[in-house]
Amino acid sequence: MERLIEILEDIQPQADYETCTTLIDDHILDSMSIIALVAELEEEFDVTIPTVEIIPANFNSAQAMYDMITRLQEED
Amino acid sequence: MTSFFSVFYLAIFLPVMVILYNVCPKKYRPIVLIAGSYFYFYSISGKLLIYLLFSTMSIHHIGLWLTDIQGERDGVLKEAAKEEKKAIKAEYLKKQRRVLFFGVMLHLGILLVVKYTPFFATNINTLFDAMGINITLTIPKIMMPIGISFYTLSAISYIFDVYRETIKADKNIARLALFMSFFPHIMEGPICRYSDTAHNLYKGERTNYQCLTFGLQRILFAMVKKMVVADRLNDFIQEVFTNYSQYDGGVILVGAVCYTIQLYMEFSGTMDIVIGTAQIFNVRLPENFKQPFFSRTISDFWSRWHITLGTFFKDYIFYPLTMSKPLKKLTTKARKRLGNHLGPMLAGAIALFCVWLSNGLWHGAGWQYIFFGMYHFALILTGNIVEPYSRNLLKKLHINKEGLPYGIFSMLRTTCLVIVGELFFRAEGIKAGFAMFKNMVFNFSITSVKNGQIFALGMDKHDFLIVAISVIIIFVVSLLKENNINVRGEIAKRNIFIRWAIYYAIIMFIIIFGAYGRGYTPVDPIYANF
Known part of the structure; x- marks a missing residue:
C-alpha cells in the first residue's frame, strides 16, 4: 500500500491518497493520469490490468486500486 | 413517418403503441414493441430492414460463439495444473480475439461500404485526376438504412462486452432484437449498452x-x-x-x-x-446531454454533449488503445524521459487522434467532418498540455479558478470554440x-x-x-x-x-x-x- 501511495503521489501530487475516495469522480485523476498509473502499476506489481478493469470504482481510492491489484495477482 | 415530431408519430403511432402495449398481457408486451419497432423502421427504410435483421442475427450468433469458447476454456482450466493455466488462458484469448475481430469487422465493414463508398470513390477519382491517371471509378448510389451509425455501435459494444465477459451472451434473440430496434432510439440514439437497457426493455412493465x-x-x-x-x-x-x-x-x-x-x-x-x-x-x-453549455473546457463539453457516443469511444477505442502493450511501453519510456505530465501525453495523443478521427468520420463522409474531429482533437490535446502551466499562471495572478467570474469566462470561451467548430461542421464543404x-x-x-x-x-x-x-x-x-x-x-x-x-x-x-x-x-x- 505504501508503494502504491508513493506512485500516486509521484504521478499526481495534489491529493490526500490516504483518505480520498473520489479520485475519479472529482477529476483528481484524469484519463492521462490513468494511462501513466496503469503502466506504472503493471511494472511495479507485475500484473496485467485489462481494459475492462478501467472503471471509476477501481480507481476512486488508493484502497480500491490496492484491492484490484491484489485480486489480479491472485487470478494470475 | 420520418420524424418523431410528425403528426402521424405523435397522434397515431405512439398512442396506438401505448394502448396495444398496455392491453396485452405482460409476456407479449416485448413482442408488441418489436413489431412496432420493425414497422417504424420499415416505414422509413423499407426493405433495408434486412440490414438490421442481419446485424441482430449476427450478434446473437457471435455472442454465443464467444460464450462457447469461454465455456470450453473454463472446462479445460478446471482440469489443468496451475503452471499450465497462463498458457491455456492465452490460447483461448487468441481464439476469442479472432471471433471479436471478425464480428467487429463485419459490422464496421457494412457501415463503411454503405456510408463511405461514395466518399472514398470521389476522393480516389480526385487523386487519380491529380496524378494524371485516366481511370474514373463509378460512384455508386447506396441506400443507407436509418440509424445504421447508431445500432452498429450498439452491436459492436455488445460483442465487445461479451468478449470482455462483463455481460453474458443472450440466448434470447427476441431480447436482442428489441435492444437493437426499439423504435425511440433507432433513429438518433442514445447509443445503448446491452447491460443498461436490454433486460429492462424486455420486462414489459406496464405504463403507470x-x-x-x-x-x-x-x-x-x-x-x-x-x-x-x-x-x-x-x-x-x-x-x-x-x-x-x-x-x-x-x-x-x-x-x-x-x-x-x-x-x-x-x-x-x-x-x-x-x-x-x-x-x-x-x-x-x-x-x-448534461447542460453542455456550462462546460469549462472542451473536454468537459464532450462529457456533456452526445454522452453515449463519447463513452463509446472512451470505452472501446481510447482505453483499449492506451492499454495496449505497445502504447503502455511507450508511456513507461516517455514518462522516464519527459516526466509525469508530458510522458503519458504521447500515448494519449495517439489514442485521442484515433478517437477524434473516428468521431469526425462517424458524423459523416466529408472532409468538413474530418476537420471537425481534428479541430476538437487539437483543442483537447492543447488543453491537456497547457493545463498545469495555466494553473500556475492563474495562481500567480491570484485568480481563483473555482470562482464564479473565472467560471463564466471559461464557459464563454468553451462556447466560442464550440461555435467555431459547428461552423465548419455545418458548412457545405471544407x-x-x-x-x-x-x-x-x-x-x-x-x-x-x-x-x-x-x-x-x-x-x-x-x-x-x-x-x-x-x-x-x-x-x-x-x-x-x-x-x-x-x-x-x-x-x-x-x-x-x-x-x-x-x-x-x-x-x-x-x-x-x-x-x-x-x-x-x-x-x-x-x-x-x-
Missing part, C-alpha cells in the same frame, strides 16, 4: 401514472426546443450557409451562433422525445467552412444588423425575439438542472391548478410560437443522417 406524465412532459419540452426554436431558425441558417459569400462577417457570426443553437435544440429535443417516449413504456434510456471563417474574422461588420438586411434572410425581428425568449427559458431550466434542482419533480409537487396552468402555458406557447405550417420549413432530423 408517473411515467406517463413525466414522459409526456418531456415530450412537450422537446416540442418547444424543436418546433419553436430549431424549426424557426431553419430558413435563416439555410440561407446564410448556402449563400455565405453574399454576407458580411456579422451575418456569418449570427448564422454560426444560430446553427449551434439549432443543433443543440434539435438533437437534445429529439433526445427528450426519445427518452420521454421510452419513459411512457416504463423504460429508462441513458441521458445524452472550402466553404474556411471561407466563412475568414469572412467572420476579417470581414466582421454589423452593417447588416444596422440596416436591417439580416431580418430579410428568413427570420424577421419577431422571429429573432421568439427564439431569444425561448432560449432564455431553456437556459433557466438548464441553470436549475445544473444546480441539481429537479424541475419536473418540483412541478409535480404543486397543486393541480398550478400544474395544469404550466402545462397549458407550454402547449399554448408551442401552438402560438411553433414554426409550422405555410412559410416554414422544419429542420430534418440532423443526427438521423449521420
Whole structure:
C-alpha cells in the first residue's frame, strides 16, 4: 500500500491518497493520469490490468486500486 | 413517418403503441414493441430492414460463439495444473480475439461500404485526376438504412462486452432484437449498452401514472426546443450557409451562433422525445446531454454533449488503445524521459487522434467532418498540455479558478470554440467552412444588423425575439438542472391548478410560437443522417 501511495503521489501530487475516495469522480485523476498509473502499476506489481478493469470504482481510492491489484495477482 | 415530431408519430403511432402495449398481457408486451419497432423502421427504410435483421442475427450468433469458447476454456482450466493455466488462458484469448475481430469487422465493414463508398470513390477519382491517371471509378448510389451509425455501435459494444465477459451472451434473440430496434432510439440514439437497457426493455412493465406524465412532459419540452426554436431558425441558417459569400462577417457570426443553437435544440429535443417516449413504456434510456453549455473546457463539453457516443469511444477505442502493450511501453519510456505530465501525453495523443478521427468520420463522409474531429482533437490535446502551466499562471495572478467570474469566462470561451467548430461542421464543404471563417474574422461588420438586411434572410425581428425568449427559458431550466434542482419533480409537487396552468402555458406557447405550417420549413432530423 505504501508503494502504491508513493506512485500516486509521484504521478499526481495534489491529493490526500490516504483518505480520498473520489479520485475519479472529482477529476483528481484524469484519463492521462490513468494511462501513466496503469503502466506504472503493471511494472511495479507485475500484473496485467485489462481494459475492462478501467472503471471509476477501481480507481476512486488508493484502497480500491490496492484491492484490484491484489485480486489480479491472485487470478494470475 | 420520418420524424418523431410528425403528426402521424405523435397522434397515431405512439398512442396506438401505448394502448396495444398496455392491453396485452405482460409476456407479449416485448413482442408488441418489436413489431412496432420493425414497422417504424420499415416505414422509413423499407426493405433495408434486412440490414438490421442481419446485424441482430449476427450478434446473437457471435455472442454465443464467444460464450462457447469461454465455456470450453473454463472446462479445460478446471482440469489443468496451475503452471499450465497462463498458457491455456492465452490460447483461448487468441481464439476469442479472432471471433471479436471478425464480428467487429463485419459490422464496421457494412457501415463503411454503405456510408463511405461514395466518399472514398470521389476522393480516389480526385487523386487519380491529380496524378494524371485516366481511370474514373463509378460512384455508386447506396441506400443507407436509418440509424445504421447508431445500432452498429450498439452491436459492436455488445460483442465487445461479451468478449470482455462483463455481460453474458443472450440466448434470447427476441431480447436482442428489441435492444437493437426499439423504435425511440433507432433513429438518433442514445447509443445503448446491452447491460443498461436490454433486460429492462424486455420486462414489459406496464405504463403507470408517473411515467406517463413525466414522459409526456418531456415530450412537450422537446416540442418547444424543436418546433419553436430549431424549426424557426431553419430558413435563416439555410440561407446564410448556402449563400455565405453574399454576407458580411456579422451575418456569418449570427448564422454560426444560430446553427449551434439549432443543433443543440434539435438533437437534445429529439433526445427528450426519445427518452420521454421510452419513459411512457416504463423504460429508462441513458441521458445524452448534461447542460453542455456550462462546460469549462472542451473536454468537459464532450462529457456533456452526445454522452453515449463519447463513452463509446472512451470505452472501446481510447482505453483499449492506451492499454495496449505497445502504447503502455511507450508511456513507461516517455514518462522516464519527459516526466509525469508530458510522458503519458504521447500515448494519449495517439489514442485521442484515433478517437477524434473516428468521431469526425462517424458524423459523416466529408472532409468538413474530418476537420471537425481534428479541430476538437487539437483543442483537447492543447488543453491537456497547457493545463498545469495555466494553473500556475492563474495562481500567480491570484485568480481563483473555482470562482464564479473565472467560471463564466471559461464557459464563454468553451462556447466560442464550440461555435467555431459547428461552423465548419455545418458548412457545405471544407472550402466553404474556411471561407466563412475568414469572412467572420476579417470581414466582421454589423452593417447588416444596422440596416436591417439580416431580418430579410428568413427570420424577421419577431422571429429573432421568439427564439431569444425561448432560449432564455431553456437556459433557466438548464441553470436549475445544473444546480441539481429537479424541475419536473418540483412541478409535480404543486397543486393541480398550478400544474395544469404550466402545462397549458407550454402547449399554448408551442401552438402560438411553433414554426409550422405555410412559410416554414422544419429542420430534418440532423443526427438521423449521420
